[in-house]
Structure formats: structure tokens, C-alpha cells
Amino acid sequence: MQRPVLVTGSSSGIGLATVALLAERGVSVFATVRSAADAERLAALQGVEPVLCDVRSDDDVARLRVAIDERGAGLWGLVNNAGVGQVGHLTGESQQDMRDVFDINVFGAHRVTNAVVDLLLESGGRIVNMSSISGTLSSAQMGIYSMSKHALEAYTDSLWAQLREPGVHVCAVVPGNFQSLIATNFVQRVPKRDGASEWLRNAYEPGADLSRSQFPPADAVAEACHHALFDPNPHRRYLVTPDADEALTTLRQAAMELLQLNRAASHPRSHEELHALLDEMTTLMHEQEEPGDTGAVVGPTVDAPGASK
Numbered sequence: 001m002q003r004p005v006l007v008t009g010s011s012s013g014i015g016l017a018t019v020a021l022l023a024e025r026g027v028s029v030f031a032t033v034r035s036a037a038d039a040e041r042l043a044a045l046q047g048v049e050p051v052l053c054d055v056r057s058d059d060d061v062a063r064l065r066v067a068i069d070e071r072g073a074g075l076w077g078l079v080n081n082a083g084v085g086q087v088g089h090l091t092g093e094s095q096q097d098m099r100d101v102f103d104i105n106v107f108g109a110h111r112v113t114n115a116v117v118d119l120l121l122e123s124g125g126r127i128v129n130m131s132s133i134s135g136t137l138s139s140a141q142m143g144i145y146s147m148s149k150h151a152l153e154a155y156t157d158s159l160w161a162q163l164r165e166p167g168v169h170v171c172a173v174v175p176g177n178f179q180s181l182i183a184t185n186f187v188q189r190v191p192k193r194d195g196a197s198e199w200l201r202n203a204y205e206p207g208a209d210l211s212r213s214q215f216p217p218a219d220a221v222a223e224a225c226h227h228a229l230f231d232p233n234p235h236r237r238y239l240v241t242p243d244a245d246e247a248l249t250t251l252r253q254a255a256m257e258l259l260q261l262n263r264a265a266s267h268p269r270s271h272e273e274l275h276a277l278l279d280e281m282t283t284l285m286h287e288q289e290e291p292g293d294t295g296a297v298v299g300p301t302v303d304a305p306g307a308s309k
């Protein structure tokens with residue numbers, strides 16, 4: 001019997017693409033959605049069990065756990081994908097705006113993780129957090145969203161450090177821009193507000209194009225999730241972008257932060273020492289991601305419900 005994977009926010013975009021890919025490859029999936037219509041749509045996919053769950057609700061998350069327990073097959077993986085976008089200048093946004101986004105993008109991931117972590121510890125399984133290039137990049141237009149994804153990055157690293165030893169691998173998938181309903185859902189969720197940007201002003205106009213059709217479908221992100229869930233040597237971060245420019249912009253920002261930290265440091269490193277540091281970190285990263293016999297995860301299949309790997 002195969003231990004299933006749980007994917008939150010499966011009604012559209014990256015979550016739907018991930019569930020579809022997993023189902024196509026014979027993985028059994030619990031897919032959370034928030035409407036009966038979405039549940040019905042997902043139930044048509046082989047091996048997919050839709051579960052109604054708003055990740056802001058403790059009661060919903062408790063019911064999700066009951067559904068997993070009722071199956072009796074434990075859990076191999078969790079993809080914390082449910083999330084919302086937010087556009088607007090920070091000075092024009094309230095603490096409630098921040099709470100609303102954090103309640104889904106950060107606390108939602110924490111709520112679901114805590115509800116199932118014992119099952120993942122039992123299986124020695126995987127946690128995949130759906131971050132974003134906004135977990136590295138910050139912009140004037142997307143402060144709250146960037147804050148939430150930076151928080152999810154720190155959450156991922158802290159959880160990785162905590163769960164590494166008992167054998168659960170935690171990673172972040174870091175997408176750039178892909179097709180999804182994130183813009184449509186933002187405009188539906190957040191009442192019309194005056195524009196901090198042209199995009200925001202236009203977004204509420206009748207007939208506004210919120211389709212994100214200029215970006216590719218989220219298949220590459222789903223593929224990264226599959227690798228993170230099932231490869232014997234999963235990575236810590238998967239930067240998945242539609243083009244080289246988005247990847248480079250993200251890496252440039254990460255490099256800039258390194259240089260900013262060093263520039264006014266009380267004990268700065270020379271240019272040469274920074275190069276040597278990168279070499280040292282490359283070695284360390286390979287050791288962490290390819291731990292060999294000591295830490296390699298065996299796989300998601302079990303002989304009987306509840307049995308350990």
C-alpha cells in the first residue's frame with residue numbers, strides 16, 4: 001500500500017497542476033479545496049480524495065486529519081501550497097490586511113503541518129512549502145506578500161533544522177510567475193482600492209485581464225514538487241522560473257544581501273574570502289542534500305496501514 005500525499009489549495013494553479021501530476025504518476029493524494037464544486041472536479045482524478053478545508057480554520061484542519069486517519073494509510077508527504085496574493089503599498093495597508101495574508105500563507109502552513117507532523121515522523125516523509133521568488137525579492141507593490149513568503153522561507157529552514165534528525169525532509173519550492181488564478185482571486189478577495197500601481201488600478205476595471213496567460217502553465221512547479229516528494233536526494237530549495245531573467249533577478253538579490261551584510265559588518269570578509277565562502281558552502285550543500293546511507297529516505301511504500309518504512 002502506498003502512503004498518500006496531502007496537497008493544500010488544490011482547486012487551481014500550482015496546487016491543481018501538482019495534484020494532477022501526482023495522480024498521473026499513480027500517487028494517492030488528499031487534495032484540499034474549499035467548495036463542493038471543486039471537490040467534485042478533483043474526485044474525477046484517479047487516486048485523488050478531495051477534502052474540504054480552509055487552512056485558517058482549526059476545525060477544518062482537525063476534520064482533515066480525521067479524513068487521513070480514516071484512510072488508515074498514514075502520510076508520506078505534505079505540500080503546503082494554499083496561498084493568496086496581495087498587491088498594494090505597505091503604507092496603504094492595515095494590520096488586518098497583513099493578518100489576513102499571514103493567516104493563510106504562513107499560519108495556514110503551520111496549522112496543517114502541526115496537524116499531521118506525527119504521521120510524517122512515522123513515515124520519515126517529506127514537507128514541501130510553496131514559497132515564491134517573493135521570499136527573496138521584496139518590492140514596493142507587494143510588501144505583505146513578500147513578508148509572508150520571507151516568513152515561509154524562515155519557517156522552512158527552522159522546520160528543516162528541527163525535523164532533519166528524526167528523518168523528515170523539509171524544503172521550499174520557489175516559483176517565479178506561472179499561470180494561476182492568484183490575480184483573479186486577489187481581486188475577488190480584497191475590496192477595490194486605489195492604485196499604488198497601474199496594475200492595481202486596472203485590476204478592478206470591468207474586463208481587466210487577470211488571466212496571467214502570458215506566463216506558462218505550472219507544470220514545471222509540479223515537477224519540482226514531485227522531485228521534492230520522491231527523489232532519494234531531495235534539494236532544500238527549488239527555484240523554478242519561466243525564464244532565465246526571473247532566476248537571475250532572484251539570485252542577484254540573494255547575492256546583494258550577502259554583500260550588504262558583509263559591507264558594514266564588524267568583521268568583513270575580503271572579496272577573495274567571499275569566493276572561498278561560496279566554494280565552502282557548495283561543498284556543505286552537497287553533503288546536506290546527498291547524505292548517502294546515513295540520511296537517505298527509502299520511499300513512500302508500506303506493507304500495511306500504519307507500518308513504518
Ligand SMILES: NC(=O)c1ccc[n+]([C@@H]2O[C@H](COP(=O)([O-])OP(=O)(O)OC[C@H]3O[C@@H](n4cnc5c(N)ncnc54)[C@H](OP(=O)(O)O)[C@@H]3O)[C@@H](O)[C@H]2O)c1
Pocket residue numbers: 008009010011012013014015033034035053054055056081082083084085104108130131132133174175176177178179180181182183185
Ligand atoms: N502562480 C505563481 O506565479 C506563483 C508564484 C510563486 C508562488 N506562488 C504560490 O503558489 C501557491 C498557489 O498559488 P497559485 O498561484 O496557484 O494561485 P491560485 O490559483 O489562486 O491557487 C491558490 C489555492 O490556494 C487556495 N486557498 C486560498 N485561500 C485558502 C484558504 N484560506 N484555505 C485553503 N485554501 C486556500 C485556493 O483555494 P480557493 O479556490 O478555494 O480560493 C487555491 O486552491 C501560493 O502559495 C502562491 O503564493 C504562485
